[in-house]
Amino acid sequence: MTLSTQEFAMAENHSRPTPRFNPGLLAAVIGAVWLTGCSLTPSPLTQQERQSQIGLDQSQLFKQQEPLTAPLTLYQAMSRALKYNLDHRVKMMERAVAEGQATLARFDLLPEVVASAGYRSRDNFNASASRSISTGRQSLETSTSQDRSRYLGDLSLRWNILDFGVSYFRAQQEGNKALVTAESRRKVSHNLMKDVRSAYWRALSAQRMTAKIQPVLAEARRALELASQAEAEKLRAPLEALRYRKSLLEIVRRLEGLLEQQQLAKAELTGLINLPPNQDYQLADVAAGAWPGIATPQLSQEQLDELALQLRPELRQEMYQTRIGSAEVKKAMLRLLPGVEVQLGGNYDSNSYLLNQSWGEIGTQISKNLFELLSAPQAIATAETQESLANSRRLAAHMAILTQVRLARQQLALSENQLKLTSELDDINQQIHHHVLNSELTEAMSSLERIRTSVDSVLSELQRHQSYADSQDALGKLYVSLGFDPLPATMADDSVDTLARAIEAIDQDWAQGRFPSQATDDPTPETANAGQGEHS
Structure with missing residues (x-):
């Protein structure tokens, strides 16, 4: 007897040994899953883990940074801050992550292409019999139309029009x-x-004044020791000796406080440019005498306001938030519509009883969760409230920017006036100190009076330096209130010196009144990549 091809395949399939159901195996799988679930309970970090992570972090803090081998200039400090400051690196990485999320959201616009494959087996046949409805008798003998073991596979394309619309606004x-x-x-x-800018000038002031404060401080300490010795030997009246020591102690305390206060600026600068805290370095004091002048923007208040409104990142952020809120309203309204899904696919089933083991399929389906209609009004109202909130925040930012520009301009004017007054006062004190030290009165003056004269001279010069640093800080605040970008549009490479020269050129343009008319939408790739590369 000759068998057909299909009958031969069926006979062969029926002759295969079929795996039997194993309750022990199922129990083992369930036990493994249960143990895995129990192991997910979080445990606190151990001391060894914390110490290991701290050591790893410390090794990464200053890795792959260009060494500082020469006195540091202002623009090199700015360059190092942009390249190595950790807060700036975090923001750069956040931007990279956000851009990645935006790219991924665009893929949601594509239809779903789902491929699946599988194997199914059972320990007995999927057999059944039929019973007559009218007579109640079994009309057919027990039979099966499915192999006990079979392979399945399908490839389908699905596209939901509603999901496409929602994904479109989500991508936006x-x-x-x-x-x-x-x-x-x-x-x-x-x-x-x-x-x-502020920390650099204060640190440079400290570097200059330390050399002048220390000799006066040493002289005051020597005078204090002599006063204590004279008091012990009762060479002076007790009350006079106590008053003398009190005056000297006040001078020493004041000088030491000023010296420590000035030295804090260098520690702050060290943190901003991400140098090791124990690294000693010098600031470049190019102009040993007078410092560069401070160029105030020669623009009207209306021009300053217009620049700030065009350039400030805070206002742009709120504008983008308004877009996000508007898209949220559209998404809420779109969800009122039913979902229409189109499906196209191919299927395969190794079941030998089938006439067609592979086939194509096409279909459409419309569906809607009716309960969403109940929550839709509230969802739309909430989205509209968020949009109104974004509008209110944008208006608040608009007003805050105008206020900040005016305050920054007034503060710069006040600081320039203070710098002018302290400079005149310092000139007078230096002349007095010069005349006193070179006159016949020097020998007639007591040591306390000579020290006080020197202290007044040092303090007036220190106040002049502090006023200059305050003016530089006020200028920096004005630039921030206007939204001026310190980053260049293009660079030849990403080295510290190249970036420093680019920042210096931009700063000189601002000093000469050449201001940007719009913000740089996409900062220089070299700078961005440099920061990310160092971070990685």
């Missing part, structure tokens, strides 16, 4: 969120440059 929101993080990075870089 993610794109705007990426732009928000870009503006946040701009804001951090602006404030970073302001802080570096």
Whole structure:
């Protein structure tokens, strides 16, 4: 007898040994899953784990940084802050993550292409019999139309029109969120440059004044020792000796406080440019005498306001948030519509009883969760409230920017006036100190009076330096209030010196009245990559 091809395949399939159900295996799988679930309970970090992580972090803090081998200039400090400051690196990485999320959101617009394959087996046949409805008798003998073991596979394309619309607005929101993080990075870089500018000039003031404070402080300490000795030997009246020592102690305390206060600025600068705290370095004192002049923007208040409104990252952020809120309202309204799904696919089943083991399939389906209609009004109202909130925050930022510009301009004017007065006062004190030390009165003056004269001279010079640093800080705040970008548009490479020269060129343009008309939408790739590369 000759068998057909299909009958031969069926006979062969029926002759295969079929795996039997194993309750022990199932129990083992369930036990393994249960133990895995129990092992997910979090445990606190051990002392060894914390110490290991701290050591690893410390080795990464200053890794792959260009060494500082020469006195540090202002623009090199700004360059190092942009490249190595950890807060700035975090913002750069946040922007990279947000841009990645925006790119991933675009893939949600594509239809789903689902591929699946599997194997199914059972320990007996999937057999059944039929019973007559009218007579109640079994009409067919027990039979099966399915192999006990079979392979399945399918490849289908599914496209839901409603999901496409929702994904479209979600992709827009993610794109705007990426732009928000870009503006946040701009804001951090602006404030970073302001802080570096202020800390650098205060640290340079400390570097200059330390050499002048220490001799006066040493002389005051020697005079204090002599006064204590004279008091012990009762060479002076007790009350006079106590008053003399009190005056000297007040001078010593004041000088030491000023010296420590000035030295804190260098520690702050060290942290801003991400140098090791124990590293000693010098600041470049190019102008041993007078410092560079402070160029105030010669623009009207209306021009300053217009620049700030065009350039400030905070206002741009709120504008993007308004876009995000508007898209949220559209998403809430779109969810009122039913979902229409189109499906197209191919299938395969190794079941030998089938006439067609592979086939194509097409279909459409419309569906809607009716309970969503109950929550839709509230969802739309909430989205509209969020949009209104974004509008209110944008208006509040608008007003805050105008106020900050005026305050920054007034503060710069006040600091320049204070610098002028302290400079005149310092000139007078230096002349007095010069005349006193070179006159015949020097020998007639007591040591306390000579020390006081020297202290007044040092203090007036220190106040002049502090006023200059305050003016530089006020200038930096004005630049921040206007939203000026310190980053260049292009660079030849990402070295510290190249970036420093680019920042210096931008700063000189601002000093000469050449201000940006719009913010840089996409900061230089070299700078961004440099920071990320160092971070990694």
